[in-house]
Amino acid sequence: xxxxxxxxxxxxxxxxxxxxxxxxxxxxxxxxxxxxxxxxxxxxxxxxxxxxxxxxxxxxxxxxxxxxxxxxxxxxxxxxxxxxxxxxxxxxxxxxxxxxxxxxxxxxxxxxxxxxxxxxxxxxxxxxxxxxxxxxxxxxxxxxxxxxxxxxxxxxxxxxxxxxxxxxxxxxxxxxxxxxxxxxxxxxxxxxxxxxxxxxxxxxxxxxxxxxxxxxxxxxxxxxxxxxxxxxxxxxxxxxxxxxxxxxxxxxxxxxxxxxxxxxxxxxxxxxxxxxxxxxxxxxxxxxxxxxxxxxxxxxxxxxxxxxxxxxxxxxxxxxxxxxxxxxxxxxxxxxxxxxxxxxxxxxxxxxxxxxxxxxxxxxxxxxxxxxxxxxxxxxxxxxxxxxxxxxxxxxxxxxxxxxxxxxxxxxxxxxxxxxxxxxxxxxxxxxxxxxxxxxxxxxxx
Numbered sequence: 332x333x334x335x336x337x338x339x340x341x342x343x344x345x346x347x348x349x350x351x352x353x354x355x356x357x358x359x360x361x362x363x364x365x366x367x368x369x370x371x372x373x374x375x376x377x378x379x380x381x382x383x384x385x386x387x388x389x390x391x392x393x394x395x396x397x398x399x400x401x402x403x404x405x406x407x408x409x410x411x412x413x414x415x416x417x418x419x420x421x422x423x424x425x426x427x428x429x430x431x432x433x434x435x436x437x438x439x440x441x442x443x444x445x446x447x448x449x450x451x452x453x454x455x456x457x458x459x460x461x462x463x464x465x466x467x468x469x470x471x472x473x474x475x476x477x478x479x480x481x482x483x484x485x486x487x488x489x490x491x492x493x494x495x496x497x498x499x500x501x502x503x504x505x506x507x508x509x510x511x512x513x514x515x516x517x518x519x520x521x522x523x524x525x526x527x528x529x530x531x532x533x534x535x536x537x538x539x540x541x542x543x544x545x546x547x548x549x550x551x552x553x554x555x556x557x558x559x560x561x562x563x564x565x566x567x568x569x570x571x572x573x574x575x576x577x578x579x580x581x582x583x584x585x586x587x588x589x590x591x592x593x594x595x596x597x598x599x600x601x602x603x604x605x606x607x608x609x610x611x612x613x614x615x616x617x618x619x620x621x622x623x624x625x626x627x628x629x630x631x632x633x634x635x636x637x638x639x640x641x642x643x644x645x646x647x648x649x650x651x652x653x654x655x656x657x658x659x660x661x662x663x664x665x666x667x668x669x670x671x672x673x674x675x676x677x678x679x680x681x682x683x684x685x686x687x688x689x690x691x692x693x694x695x696x697x698x699x700x701x702x703x704x705x706x707x708x709x710x711x712x713x714x715x716x717x718x719x720x721x722x723x724x725x726x727x728x729x730x731x732x733x734x735x736x737x738x739x740x741x742x743x744x745x746x747x748x749x750x751x752x753x754x755x756x757x758x759x760x761x762x763x764x765x766x767x768x769x770x771x772x773x774x775x776x777x
Contacts, residue, residue, distance in 0.1 A: 360581070363565065367492045368485060370570030377477075377484040384477040389468035394463040398455040405448055412443035414643070436606060441640050449638040460628040465620035476606045483603035488568065490770045493580075494763060495565040500580055501759030502558035508755055509551035512748040518542030519744065523737070533761050536737035543744055550752060564596040583765040586774060590699045592691040593772040600773040614677045621670040628657040684685035691771070698768040705757065705764040711768045712754040719743070719750035 368374065378754045417436030424431045457463075519540035527534060559573075586593060598604060659666075687701035726743040729735040769776055 349462050355426050357578040359578040360400060360493065363569060363574070363577075364489050366569040366571065367488050369375040371488045372570065373484050373488055374481070379581035381474070381477040381481060384470075384474045384769065388467065388474055391463055391467045391470050394460065395457055399453070401450070401452045403423065403448075403450045406446070408443055408447065410443075411441065411445045414442050414568070415439040416489050424490065425603040440642065440645065442642055442729050444640050445638050447638065447716050449640075451637075452635045454633040457629045458629040458631055461626045462620055462624045462628075465616055465623060469613050469620060472609050472616060476613060478605040479609060480601050482607055483601070486602060486632035486770075486776075489776055490766065493766055493776055495561050495568060496577060496580055497583070497762050497766060499558055499561045499577055500560060500757060500761065501755060502554050503577070504755045504758075505554040505752060506551060506558065508748070508751045509554055512547035512744075512751075514545055515744060515748075516540050516547055519583050520544065536741070539737065539741040540744075543741060543748070546745070547748060550748070551611070553692055554727045583762050585765060586651075586768060586772065587772055588772075590696055593699065593768070594695040596774045597691050597695050597771060601691060602773075604630050604684070604687055607680070607687055611677070611680045614673065614680050618670060618673045618677055621666055621673055624662075626668045627659075628655075630655045630657060638775050652714060694771045695768070698764070698771045702761075702764040709754070709761045710756040712750070712757040716747075716750040716754040719747045723747040 362448050417439065419432075420431055420436060465750040520537055523536035523540055527537060562573040588596070632655065633651070633654045635648070637648050639647065641647055723746070726735055729739050730737070766776070768774075
């Protein structure tokens with residue numbers, strides 16, 4: 332019995348370890364991007380706008396569908412009207428000195444009854460009209476713009492995810508630097524404490540090592556707080572709780588084109604700019620639609636009528652078919668007002684497009700300058716960190732031989748910690764600068 336219980340506990344413990352391992356699996360950059368594509372709120376809004384544009388376009392196509400209406404009517408009149416053609420015939424016959432047999436006289440016909448029931452079925456069909464065709468073209472271009480906007484929003488979301496991901500990865504390296512500095516300070520404290528115990532050192536080296544450890548602990552706390560904040564932001568972009576840990580992302584590759592070539596690429600390939608161009612084309616088509624509303628329309632109509640009053644025709648049901656050529660002449664100035672308004676919309680959209688192109692070219696130049704500065708600063712930081720590491724190595728060896736003081740050791744440790752922290756920060760800045768340039772230029776994101 333005890334053996335069986337132990338076996339069950341071992342199995343449960345194994346399952347618990349497995350579930351914890353699965354839950355703690357680090358999130359990859361590709362996985363983060365796929366989650367953002369599926370759950371990001373900005374993308375949901377963009378897709379909703381596309382569906383709205385498609386639904387709005389559907390209203391235009393209804394112009395060429397038949398308009399069918401059926402109306403049933405009950406009428407109560409204050410008086411009825413009866414047309415007695417037989418009495419008229421008898422009167423005329425008497426005037427002529429003739430007589431008409433009563434059996435041959437037609438019955439009286441109701442022109443209006445006190446209570447009347449009628450029904451009408453009417454069909455109207457537009458056969459040809461140029462205005463709805465142009466309106467549909469404008470709507471099609473608007474739908475295309477909304478569809479391209481989804482690509483633009485998705486690209487922006489992916490960039491923001493990658494920016495947060497690379498920043499979080501860099502902060503993780505800063506955490507490691509601070510932890511190494513704390514570990515080094517602990518070794519210095521331990522060594523200085525041992526030397527003081529045997530009377531070979533004063534308390535001063537211990538205090539210096541503790542100060543250095545406190546500074547490293549501050550760096551660690553700041554890096555962890557910043558990383559937590561970035562992970563919160565990443566979770567918001569992914570539409571879920573902040574991830575626990577991240578896989579190291581790949582290095583961002585550099586771009587070899589000139590700044591002007593990158594700016595031209597951005598203007599031609601950025602989806603947000605392509606969406607603006609489609610919006611301009613849609614607005615221009617809308618102007619043409621309003622300008623050509625004076626062209627004639629050809630329609631076909633049909634009507635079927637039933638009434639319980641036969642009237643002069645002697646029939647309860649009647650039908651008719653008509654063809655109409657409608658030529659708009661003056662619609663109280665609505666067409667002219669619409670045309671002026673839509674031309675102003677075209678002017679605004681064109682101005683916005685030109686501004687977006689200028690801003691984009693400037694953004695590429697600024698990003699390229701930032702990248703150049705970040706690359707130069709990173710190289711200097713690497714040289715500084717190499718020199719600080721070599722200095723710390725020499726000082727440590729010399730201290731063991733008694734050739735340098737504890738003050739020099741403490742100074743070397745501080746310089747090494749600061750140089751490693753600076754290098755990691757500049758590496759973060761360089762990676763983010765590369766991402767921003769690729770994003771601004773419309774290049775593919777890694």
